[in-house]
């Protein structure tokens with residue numbers, strides 16, 4: 001076995017784009033990354049579309065599918081695609097879960113749909129919601145309520161009204177004497193309900209008060225709420241405050257005993273906490289739920305199979321097998337994974353095929369640096385220095401053969417749409433890369449630098465017509481990402497590679513055989 005430790009750095013959201021216009025990667029001062037790129041074996045690899053198991057090449061990459069591909073060396077059909085297929089074939093409606101959801105609420109209750117209202121296809125898709133609503137009506141459900149989380153993060157930053165109008169028109173077409181669907185509550189996805197990795201449970205608590213208890217500022221319509229908040233605060237969709245729709249002073253859709261609730265998001269990270277709140281018994285202690293209705297709750301997907309979250313779900317996630325971590329464990333490789341809260345689950349849960357548990361307690365160490373709860377454009381360096389302190393300690397300890405980390409800055413700051421701050425985010429990562437490189441040198445190790453998808457590389461939306469005002473772009477990109485190997489005399493193969501070709505590079509560099517199920521390595525030694 002190799003005595004040389006391998007360190008893999010994921011620069012979240014740092015893609016490669018030729019144009020410098022609004023490119024917070026090319027315009028950042030990043031001497032270390034430039035030096036690595038110019039002087040080490042490198043290539044560009046695919047991080048979006050079918051190369052990561054998404055329905056089409058029009059789908060941008062994201063952290064879930066990107067880390068899944070990196071961590072398992074294969075391409076699996078992902079949630080977005082599996083749910084499409086199961087709706088198209090009708091299989092989803094043949095499940096016991098769907099039947100139980102309908103039975104629970106059909107006669108005296110309501111069916112509630114909670115989730116991200118957009119066509120971003122990262123956490124959800126509005127077409128899935130429409131299909132479920134339509135079928136609910138066909139199966140005899142009479143009352144439907146939508147709790148709409150506003151996006152602006154996987155889609156243009158002020159596009160909420162497009163989706164609200166679309167779904168309201170759709171519901172109006174369905175509504176008749178025996179069926180009634182309408183929006184009951186909502187709010188910006190970064191304000192309520194969709195927290196991840198326990199960074200800020202208060203968001204979920206506010207979501208509970210909004211959707212379940214119907215408490216909060218009320219409006220006559222979602223449109224009125226959105227327009228009022230925009231005029232008052234100027235914030236973009238993802239940050240819009242919570243709203244409750246009320247008629248004659250009464251919320252139109254609190255969640256009550258005898259109702260059914262479907263979380264129509266298919267991606268797990270931001271779906272777990274609210275699922276725990278619905279599924280949890282009396283021992284649930286993350287916040288005071290005040291009232292816990294007797295509902296049938298189900299997720300669009302099973303979000304964590306190990307932890308059984310949620311208890312009921314409509315589709316199975318891809319069964320990701322033969323992961324790099326499991327393979328390395330079999331070979332006795334000691335592994336270390338670190339990031340800050342916002343991306344901690346990316347290098348553990350997503351990396352290991354949406355599994356939170358370790359394969360081997362002794363061989364694997366997971367470390368989390370607590371993220372600040374602040375708007376990240378105010379602290380674009382985030383916890384990059386603290387992550388690096390710990391990573392360097394781990395590298396130098398000699399206790400690990402394979403170490404991995406994720407620096408969130410290019411992505412988390414990129415999502416704010418703030419170009420200047422994102423440049424600082426990318427520069428912060430570069431500063432830390434220099435420190436990691438030095439530590440790798442000190443132990444005669446090997447460094448791999450890559451990314452999971454683009455974001456910071458494109459900070460402005462393409463103007464619709466010439467001379468139109470420039471708008472911030474908050475979402476990911478379709479661009480390729482860098483792949484660099486430092487400290488090893490290797491050659492990059494010619495070919496069309498993607499994130500699923502990286503696992504085999506890691507085993508190559510550790511002088512281990514690759515798993516036979518993986519896609520081929522990018523390097524020749």
Ligand SMILES: O=C(O)[C@H](O)COP(=O)(O)O
Nearest residue numbers: 062063064122153154411
């Ligand atoms: O959840 C988010 O923050 C965005 O929808 C996607 O970003 P990520 O895939 O980089 O986490």
Ligand SMILES: [Mn+2]
Nearest residue numbers: 012013063452
């Ligand atoms: Mn990411």
Ligand SMILES: [Mn+2]
Nearest residue numbers: 013411412415
């Ligand atoms: Mn992102």
